[in-house]
Amino acid sequence: MSSDTQVRQSNVDVLIIVSAIVEASLGHLASVMANRYQGAGPAGVIAADWMARFTKYGIKTRVVDKRSHKVFTGQADGLNPRSIEMFQSFNLAGKICSEANPMNEVSFWAPNESHGGIERGRRIPDTIPGISRYVQSVLHQGRIERHILDDMAEKSNGTMKIERGVLPESLEIDESLCEDDSAYPVKVGIRQLSEEESRPKLASKNGEVESGLYKSNLVKDEDDDVDFNPNVPVGDREIINAKYVIGADGAHSWVRRQLGFKMVGEGTDFVWGVVDGVPITNFPDIRCRAAIHSKAGSLMVIPREGALVRLYIQLNLQVDEGGHVDRSLITPKMLMDQAKAVFEPYTIDIPEILWYTGYQVGQRLTSEYAKNERVFIAGDACHTHSPKAGQGMNASMADTYNLAWKIGHVLAGHAPRSILKTYESERRPFAEHLIMNDAQLAKLFSGKPLSSAELNELGVDMKDFETVLERGISFFLGTSIEYFNSEATANGKDGRQQSKQELAKNVPIGQRFPSFQVVSQFDGRHQHLVDTMFANGQFSIVLFAGSMDNAVHRQRLQTIAQRLDSDDGVVSKHTPKDRQRDAVIDIKTVHCGVRTNVEVHDFPQPTIYPPGTYNKLYVDDVSYHAGHGEAYKNYGISKEDGAIVVVRPDHFVGLITSLDGEGMDEVEKYFDHLLTTVPAGQRNSAKDIKIIPQPVV
Helix, strand or coil: CCHHHEEEEEEEEEEEEEEECCCCCCCCHHHHCCCCCCCCCCHHHHHHHHHHHCHCCCCCEEECCCCCCCCCCCCCCCCCCHHHHHHCCCCCCCHHHHHHHHCCCCCEEEECCCCCCCEEEEEEEEECCCCCCCCEECCHHHHHHHHHHHHHHHHCCCCCCCEEEEEEEEEEEEEHCCCCCCCCCCEEEEEECCCCCCCCCCCEEECCCEHHHHHCCCCCCCCCCCCCCCCCCCCCEEEEEEEEEEEEEECHHHHHHHCCCEEEEEEEEEEEEEECCCCEEECCCCCCCEEEEEEEEEEEEECCCCCCEEEEEEEECCCCCCCCCHHHHCCHHHHHHHHHHCCCCCCECCCCCCEEEEEEEEEEEECCCEEEEEEEEEEHHHHCCCEEEHHHHHHHHHHHHHHHHHHHHHCCCCCCCCHHHHHHHHHHHHHHHHHHHHHHHHHHHHHHHHHHHCCCCCCCCCHHHHHHHHHHHHHCCCCCCCCCCCCCECHHHHHHCCCCCCCCCCCCCCCCCCCCCCCCCCCCEEHHHHHHHHCCCEEEEEEEEEEEHHHHHHHHHHHHHHHHCCCCCCHHHCCCCCCCCCEEEEEEEECCCCCEEEEEHHHHCCCCCCCCCCCCCECECCCCCCCECCCHHCCCCCCCCCCCEECCCEEEEEEEECCCCCHHHHHHHHHHHHHCCHHHHEEEEEEHHCCCCCCCC
16 A cells, blocks of 8 residues: 555544345246345445434444446345344335345254165244244345345435455554544545455356356355445555444455454355256245255255245365365266255256355354454354354344444544443343354254264264254344343343342343334324334333332333432433434333323323424223233233333343332433433523424435
8 A cells, every 4th residue: 555645545433344246036036037236245334224214313334345237046035034124124124125035934854774775854934933033044145235225324314335456455443543532543545446356366267157166165265256346546555544443344344454363163064056947846944044964964945935946965075174175076066966855755957057166064153253342253254164053144244233333423422432431241142142052053963863873973863953952042042142142132140230030030131122013192093112123322211110000100201200300310411412312312101000090191292292292102002903901911020010111222121120209210310320410501401492393314
C-alpha cells in the first residue's frame, strides 16, 4: 500500500468486510438456472441490516466485498427456528418462509442384515413440538441474503450497498486511540480490482455441472475470486479510517490473518461430497430429512425448496494428514455411484446435477474474537465445522445478530464500549459447545454401523446415533442457547446481579425470550408478544401486571408507572433528549383477566402507552379468532405476583425481577451497569412526549 498521502482517505463508523459466494434458487429447475443474485455472506448481511437501522442516528457503515457477482449454486440452506425468529424481528420471516421448505420429520435408516440393503428404523419430529412457532426449514442462502440486502437498502433509505470487487490490502490499529470514542483507530487499505483480476481462476465445470470444489475446504485458500466494478477506476486505492471493523469474510478470513488470530482444532480423514438436483427415486423418505447408515457408507437427505434435494454423501477417499484430497477424483459420476450404493435396494438418479462439491470434516475455533474491541471477526472466520447439523449459516448469522446492535448503541452514545466485551464472552461458549456436539455427531455419521464393523474399526451403534441426534436437537434448533458468561445477563454467576427466576419459571435467564399469543387492549388483535419487539435496537421492559380487576394490582402498576415517568427514572436516564422516548428502552404491559372489563384510560400514562403509540398494552385473554394464548401460564408467571422481564435488543432475557419497588431498583441497577447515563439537562422527559406517527417496520 502506498503512503497515506498518495491515496484518498475517508472516515466511516463501521466497515464490514464480507465475502459473497452464493446464487439464489427459487425452488424449481428453470429458476435455479435463470435467477442469480448477489449475496455478501450470512454474517455480513445480518451485520449490515442491523447497522442500517442505526443510520437514523447519523452512523455511517460501508460494506466491501472482494468477491464477484459471478456467483454459484450450492452453499448453505438450512434454517433453524431461532434464525427464523431472528428474521421475524426484521419483519422478514413471512417472505423467507413463503419460499422455504419446512422439514417436519427425521427418519433413521440402517442396514438390513437379511437382504443387505437398508431399512427404516425410527421417525422423530425434526423440530421439538412447541419449542418455537417455526420449524427447521430449507432455503438457498442466496435467496435469504437477497431478502436481507433488500431490507438493508430500505432501512438505510438507500444509503447502504455492497461495494464489490474491492480488495482489502492492509489493516492497522492505532492502539493509543482505541479508548477515545471519537477516534478512528483502524486503518484499512483497499484497492479496486481490474476485470482480469476479477475472474475466479479456479471456477470449474464438469460438462454443464456447476462445481463448488474450488470453494470447498479441500483446496487451499484463494484470493482472486472477485468482481470488476466499472464505476471505480481500476487500481483505485483508498485508506478507510474506521471506528469499528467487522470481518465476516469466511473460513479463510483475511481479517483474522491480519490480526494474527489462529484457528485451533483438528481435521479428520472423513471426506464427504454434496450433490444438488431433482431426483428420480423410489426411496420413500426423499422428502424427509433422512440419516442413512449402510454397509456402503453414510448419507443424509435434505429436502429443499420445490422438488430439489441435497445429498450429503460419505466418500471412500483418503486424505494425508494436513493435506487435501485430489479434487479431480470428485466427479458427479463418482458421487452418484456412491449414493446409489448407499440407497440399495432403492434406486436413485439425478439426471441433471445442478451443483456438487466436496469437503473434509473438521472442527476449528479461533483463538480470539476481537482486537481492542475495535476489530471483530464473525461467522466462519471464528468457527468451522461440518454441515451435518445445519449450523454454518445459522451460527454465523447469530454471531453478528449478537454483535451489531451493541456496536450501534455504542456509536449512538447509548452504551459504553465495555458492552462490546460481551460479544466474545457470549458467543465463544456457544461455539465451543457447537464444535463439541458437531465433532460427536460427525464421528457417528461417518462411522460404520456396528453390525458391519470389522475388528478395531469405528463402529456405530444405531441407537446411540439416534439418541445423540435426538438429544442434540434442542441445541441445534438454536432455542436453548444460553449466554451465561455475560455482563449483560443477570444470572448471579461470578458475582453478577441475580435474577428472580422463580417469578417466570419458563423464561430461562440468558436464553431467548419465548413467544406466546397476547391480545391488544386497543383493538382486540391477537399476536405473539415477541412480534411486538422489532429489531430496532430497543431494550424492552415487559410488565406482567396481573389482573386490573384487582385494586392492589392497579395501584402497583400506577406506582411503577410514576417511577418510570420520572426524569430520574430508567427511561429518561438512558435516553438523550433528541431521541424518541422509546428509542433505547421500550415499556410494554401485559395484564391478565377480561379485556372488556377495563378501558385503555384505566391504565397509567404516558410511559405505558404514550399518545400515538398502540403497541405497548396487551392482555392475556381469549381472542376473537385464535383462542386463548395463556401467556402467563406458558411463561410460568403468577397472575397474582406478576413479574418484570427485561428483554435485550437481540431478544435474549437480561433480567427477571419482581413487580414492585425492589424490582424497579433491580431494573435500574441492570441498566445503569449496561447503558450510558445521560446528564440531567440532556435527558428525554416524559413531559416532552409528542404524538408521532407509528413507524413502518
